[in-house]
Amino acid sequence: MYQILLDRFGQRAAYWGTMAAYALLLGLVALSFSAPAAEFRYGHL
Amino acid sequence: MDILSTIWLAAMAGVTAAHWLAPEKLRSWVLPGLTAALLGWLSPLTLAFLLLAILLAWGSQRLAHSGPAIALAAMLQLAPVIAWRLNAQVPLPLIEGIAIPLGLSYLALRGMHYVLEAYKGTLPRHELADTAGYFLFLPTITAGPIHRFAPYLADQRRLRWNAALFSEGLERILFGYVKVTFLANVLIDTHFVGWIDAHHTAQSATHTYLTIVAKGLNGYLQFAGYSDVAIGFARLLGYRVMENFDRPLTKPNVQRFWGAWHMSLTSWCRDYVYTPVFSLTRARSLGILASMAVLGLWHEFTLRYLAWGLYNGAGIVAWHQWRKLAGERLERQLLDKPALARAWQVLAVLLTVHFIFLGFVLVQHPSLSEAVATWARLLGL
Numbered sequence: 001m002y003q004i005l006l007d008r009f010g011q012r013a014a015y016w017g018t019m020a021a022y023a024l025l026l027g028l029v030a031l032s033f034s035a036p037a038a039e040f041r042y043g044h045l
Numbered sequence: 046m047d048i049l050s051t052i053w054l055a056a057m058a059g060v061t062a063a064h065w066l067a068p069e070k071l072r073s074w075v076l077p078g079l080t081a082a083l084l085g086w087l088s089p090l091t092l093a094f095l096l097l098a099i100l101l102a103w104g105s106q107r108l109a110h111s112g113p114a115i116a117l118a119a120m121l122q123l124a125p126v127i128a129w130r131l132n133a134q135v136p137l138p139l140i141e142g143i144a145i146p147l148g149l150s151y152l153a154l155r156g157m158h159y160v161l162e163a164y165k166g167t168l169p170r171h172e173l174a175d176t177a178g179y180f181l182f183l184p185t186i187t188a189g190p191i192h193r194f195a196p197y198l199a200d201q202r203r204l205r206w207n208a209a210l211f212s213e214g215l216e217r218i219l220f221g222y223v224k225v226t227f228l229a230n231v232l233i234d235t236h237f238v239g240w241i242d243a244h245h246t247a248q249s250a251t252h253t254y255l256t257i258v259a260k261g262l263n264g265y266l267q268f269a270g271y272s273d274v275a276i277g278f279a280r281l282l283g284y285r286v287m288e289n290f291d292r293p294l295t296k297p298n299v300q301r302f303w304g305a306w307h308m309s310l311t312s313w314c315r316d317y318v319y320t321p322v323f324s325l326t327r328a329r330s331l332g333i334l335a336s337m338a339v340l341g342l343w344h345e346f347t348l349r350y351l352a353w354g355l356y357n358g359a360g361i362v363a364w365h366q367w368r369k370l371a372g373e374r375l376e377r378q379l380l381d382k383p384a385l386a387r388a389w390q391v392l393a394v395l396l397t398v399h400f401i402f403l404g405f406v407l408v409q410h411p412s413l414s415e416a417v418a419t420w421a422r423l424l425g426l
Contacts, residue, residue, distance in 0.1 A: 001216060022216075025223050032226035033049065035235060 046087060046147060046187050048225065048274045056083055057218075060183060061281045065206060073174065073201060076282060077181035084147070084186075091146040094125055098156045099180045103173050106163040115164040122156030125149055130346040148187045150343060154313050155180065159194050161317060169198055184278040188271045190289040190309035192279075200284040207283060214280030221273025229266035233259055253422040260409055261402035265294060268307070287312075297393035299360040302401055303337075314340050329365070334358040344408070349416065353407040360400055 001021060005014035046053055060079050067075045084092040105118035129145040131137060146152075159179070162168050179197050238259050245252035272289035279286040293306035303311050314336040323332035334355060341354020364372075379386040403420065410416045 022219065025219055028227040029219070029222045032231045033222075035226060035230040 048221075048271060052087070056183065057278050057281070061278075064282050072204060073178060076183065077174075077178045080181040080183040080186065083183070088147050090143070091148070094146050094149060094152060095180055095186075098122060098152055099173075099177050102156055102159045102163075102180070103176045105160045106168065106176070109163040109166065112164070115160060119157050119160045122160055123153050126153040127346075130342075134346060151186070151189050151191055152180070154191045154310070154343075155194075157317065158191070158313065162194060167195070169195055171198055175201065182279075182284075184275045184282070184284075185286060188268075188275060189307075190272055190275060190287050191313055192286045192309065196287070197284065204283045210280050210283060210285075214277045214282075217273050217277030217280060219277075221270045221275075221277060224266045224270030224273060229263050229270065233263045233266065237262075248422060250423055250425050253419060257402050257406060257419075257423075261398075261405055264405065265290075265306075294398055295394060296397055297390055298364050298397055299357065299400060300364055302397050303357065303361065306401075310340060310343070330362045333361050333365075337361070349407050349410070349413050352413060353404055356404045356407060357401075360404070 002014050002018040005017045009017065046056075060076065060083075063079060064072060064075050081092055081095075084095065101118055101121055105115055108114040108118070125146075126149050128137060128140060129149060132140050133145075136142070159168070159176070175198055178201060179194050182192070182197065185192055238256070241252060241255045241259060245255065269290045276286050276288065287309050289307055289309050291305040291308065293302050296302040296305050318336035318339045319332040322335045323329060326332070335358075337354040337358030338351060339354070341350040341352075341357075344350050375389070379389055406419050407413065407416045410419065
C-alpha cells in the first residue's frame, strides 16, 4: 500500500496515508471480529 | 482451527516469534516442531496422518525408479481422504463417527504432488527434515494454498530475516481479516442478506437472485481472506507461498476465471489430471472435463459436486468452441472500436460471473433437485 501511495503522492503523504488506512482497517476488523461468522467449509476440508 | 479463533491468533504470534528468535542452526526445526506440537495437542489424529504422509513421501522418493511402488504410494496418499469422503456417504468401519482430520484433503494433494514429482525426478536434492518441514508447514495446513515442494525448499534454504517481506506479511494478514470479518461477515452476510430478507418476498425471483449473488460474494471474500491470512503468515516466517486468487470476479471468460480462483487447486488439476489425460487421448475437452470433475469430487463425493465440476468443465469447453467459431473473429473486429470493445469486455465479465454464481447453486443445496428448483425460481416458475 505504501509503495502505491509513494509512487503517486510522495513520501510524507504515503507514510501518513498508509498509517491512516491501517488504523481504519484495524478498527473495522476489531469492530467486526465478533460478528456471526458465515459457514466456511474450506477450513474443514 | 479457525483463523478467527484465539488459538490461531496466538499460534501465529507465538510461532513467528519462536521462529525468528531461535538460533539460526535450529530455525528450520522450529516451525515443523511447533506445528507438530500444536496439532498433537489439538488433533492427534491429524498429526498421525501427517507423520504417515511424511514417511510415505520420503519412502516413495527412495523408490522413485519403480512405477508400481510410486503408484501405490500415490494411492496411499489419497486413501485417507477417499475413505473419509466415502464415510460421509456410507459409514465405514474404523472411522465411522470420527470427524475428518484437519486439512486432510490438502494433505492428500500435497502428498500426491510430492510422490508424482519424485517419480518424474524433478524434486531438488533434500533430506528427510525438508520433507517433514514441507508437510508440517503450519500456515497452509488447514485451508491451503496447496504450495509446491520446490519453491518451499528454495525459501527454506535461503531463509533470512527480511523486514520488507515481514511487513508485506502483516499487511496481507490485515487485508485477509478485513475480507473475512468486515466485508464477508458484516457487510455481505449481515447487512446485505438482512436487506434482501427485509425488502423482498422470500422465494421470489429477485430474492433468489440476490441471495445467489450474496452467497457468491461471501464465498469469494471468505476464501480469499483465508488465503490472504495463510500467505501473510507464511511471509512473516520468510516463505513466499503461491497465490490462490487473482481477481477472479473480473475475468471475461470461464477459462480465465478458473485460472484465477483457487489457483493452487486448479494448477494441481492441470498438472496431474488435465496434462496426463490430454497426453493419452489428445482430446482437450476430455482433459478439461476430467480435471473439473476431479476438482468437484475433491470437495465431496456426491452427485451435486460432480455435477458442479462437469457444469464448469462444460462451460470451459463451450467457451473454447465459441472462441473458435465466432469469438476470435469478433475480437479482431473490435480492435479498432475501443468503446465497443470495452462494452463487450464488461458484458463478458458479467456473463462469466453469473455463470459461475449460478453454478454455485448446485452445491449450496443438499440435493440437485433443490438446486434445480432454485434455478426455476429465478425464472418465476
